[in-house]
Amino acid sequence: MRRRARTTLVDVARLAGVSAVTVSKVLNGKGHISPETQEKVQRAAALLGYVANTAARRLRGGATRILGMVVPELVSPYFAELARAAADAAGRCGYDLGLFTTSRDPQRERERIQSLLGGMADGLLLVVPVGAGEFLSTLEQSQVPIVLINYFGGATHLPVVRGENYEGTVALLHHLLALGHRRIGFIGGAEHSGQAKERYRAYREVMRAAGLWDEALVQPGDFTRRKGLEGARALLGLPSPPTAIFAGSDLMAFGVMEAAQERGLQVPADLSIAGFDDSPLASLIPPGLTTVAHPIGDIAEASVRLLLEAIEGNPVRDQLLEFPSRLVVRGSTAPPKTPLP
Structure with missing residues (x-):
């Protein structure tokens, strides 16, 4: 046949x-x-x-009109919104966006990247990459342009576009301190994430400067609702529980709200809760989540623009574009019932 x-x-x-x-x-x-x-x-x-046949077209020196994007996962509203914004930005420039997920697996990340660099796309947006060291050095030699998004790892010649994390966290903690909170719990992000490290660094330094540092108030997390729930259960089970909890992402903050509900606590009367990202649900879930808005639209627009500049042959090596974050105060934070001096 x-x-x-x-x-x-x-x-x-x-x-x-x-x-x-x-x-x-x-x-x-x-x-x-x-x-x-x-x-x-x-x-x-x-x-x-x-x-x-985009690969064949690439071999002939043509363009695929496709930008590849590799993200850790799409369960997080943050990554989903970033992908949507990047797709919109690419579409306005006459490009399609090919989206790949890695499940936060370094090996899977490498496989996805190699597929895209093999001719499937004209350029690559790599979001919060977990690969580092020798692998990044290899990527720097790629003939296919690459832009790193929200990368806080070691030195690289690849262009980087990211949102600021440290100052936004400082602003949020100063807001809680000004309300009268002294025991402020913290639930961290994914272990490999440079963004999570920046948020933890800000928390540690602010609390130490205020003379309020307490290791018992820190719980590990991974940016998921489940970890927010588990971390909040541990914090609320302490002999002297926090009056406020700052979760390293909005999704974890929603888990904290669930833990508060389990204990019959009212938010914010009994417990203030804050997150990070200002995801679409942050303003919709009662009483409205106090959070730090990451400039997702600016990050997506700048990343696509920088990648297209590289595709057109313009020099972009060693460029770092960082956009400021912004405190957004909503109904989930209020003064504690019995403020401490």
Whole structure:
């Protein structure tokens, strides 16, 4: 039995009644082609099941018009919103966004990156990469442009776009201290995350400067609701529990709210709760979550713009773009019932 031949660009052109050059321009979004002709070509391509061979096009020196994006996971509202914003930014520039997840697995991250660098995309957005050292050195030699997003690891020549974490955390803690809280619990983020390390560093330094540092008030986390729930249960079970809990992400803060509900505590009357990210749900879940807004839109726009500059051959090595975060006060924080001096 003979194998069916792959549908070619010439086949699409024949069915649409146009030239192969016209088909190529339509499918690559180039040139000034009438809407009627574009519709004919797209309909013919769909009928024939034509799929462009982007890897072959790359080998011929052409462009795929695809930007690859590798994220740890999409369960987090933060990563989902970042991916959406990047897709919108890419679309406005005539590019599609190919999204890959790693489940925070370094080996899987490497496999996804290698696939994208093998011709599947014109450039790569790598979000909170867990690979470091020798692997990053290898990426610096890539012929495919790469932009790192929210990277806080060792020195690299790759361009980096990120949101600020330290000052936003300081502002949040000063807000809680000004309300009269003295026992402020903290639930950290994922162990490998440079962002989590920055938030913990700010918490430790602010609490030490205020003479309020207590190791018992720190719980490990991983940015998930489950870890927020577990960490809050441990903190609220202390002989002298905190009057406020700062979770290293909004998703963990929602877990803290669940733990408070389990104990019959009212938020914020009995317990103030704060998060980080200002995810879409932060303003919707009663009483509204006090949090630190990360500039997701700015990060996505700048990352795509920087990557397109690199694709066009402009120098972007060693560039670092950092956008400020912003404290957002809502109903989940209030003065404690019995403020300490």
